[in-house]
Amino acid sequence: MMNIRKSLLALALLGCAGLVQAAPNCTIKLQGGDNMQFDQKTVTVSAACKSISLELQHTGKLPVAAMGHNIVVTASADADAVAKDGIKAGAASGYLPAGDKRVLGATKMIGGGESATASIPGGALKAGGEYSFFCSFPGHSALMRGKVVVAP
Template sequence: MNIRKSLIALALLGCAGVVQAAPNCTIKLKGGDNMQYDQKSVSVSAACKSISIELEHTGKLPVAAMGHNVVVTATPDADAVARDGLKAGAAGGYLPAGDARVLASTKMIGGGQTATASLPGNKLKAGGAYTFFCSFPGHSSLMRGTVVVTP
């Protein structure tokens, strides 16, 4: 009986090594009235068919005073997209309309609100350089982080 239990235990241990964690396909961020996201780096898998972005504004100020969004771009494009977003103004969500450099973005939200967006997983390549930031005027220098794409 002990030999049988030992063999079963060994078989289960062997199977445990084969089981892999599900790929992370969600970027979850919180941002508040302190003009900071709760994370400076997020990680997603290149194996994802679709990547979800979830933003929660934990502050109390309205969108006109302290709006936040999440914009994902290739890192070399981030500063230019943020600058060009100022020209789009509040009506454009501080993002240039139809800008191909914007890989994904949530809408601009105020305190207590949430927003979601998604992008096809094939827009992000493992090892690529990607940045997330808030495009509200003056926020992109503080509310910025790195998207790490794993194989």
Template sequence: MNVRKTLFALALLGAAGVAQAAPNCTVKIKGGDNMQFDLKTATVSAACKSISFELQHTGKLPVAAMGHNIVLTETANAADVAKDAVKAGAAAGYVPAGDARVLVATKMIGGGETASASLPGSKLKAGGDYTFFCSFPGHSALMRGKLVVTP
């Protein structure tokens, strides 16, 4: 009888390990013509091989009038990258080319469009301080959030 109880207990422990949720490796964000992201905080796991950012522009205005993207940087770099993004201009999608401070960025999109971009999970450290924002001129002050990276 004790053998059966032990086997049952082991089976329950094994099932508990399987039942744990997979780490979150995708951040889905919506932004519209009101210059707001629907998320202020997103959480991902540093254990992810790849972390994806998916942006849906829920508005109707074209990219030239109300374009949106997602740019991820360390928080300490966010303000300077946002300034440099405006200088980079529309032709560069308002993302400074080759800027190592930009950890990942989606392309600039207009109403009804979607975009995604990924980075290796190894580029982010658990407990690090990260900010995502839209780099379209004038948007970064309102369209921003914090990325929390868990182990």
């Protein structure tokens, strides 16, 4: 009788562990510092998310005017053009063109020691699509760039 209880308990715990692992990831969480690099090159989120959170922590010390960072998410095909247009938009707009439909989500521009959050509506990222994240501060997008993988 004791072995049956232990076996049932073990099976129940394994079942719960499977549920925890199956929970969809709905957060893109990045850190960027004065070295002009994000801490990750690839992030994975679920297409099932109702909303995808963007979370950025600037681990450096330099102010936003010298070493500002943000997270911008676009279709990969649009990333270079959005970064270029962002430079033209200037600092007052956070180096992003106002109302640009190519920008699927973006945090505000922050400096050392600051953090920022934003969100992307559910359904904006489709499983199998090609998406990128990058920092739109002038000169940063070439180094501070990565891939967003959207899992079904």
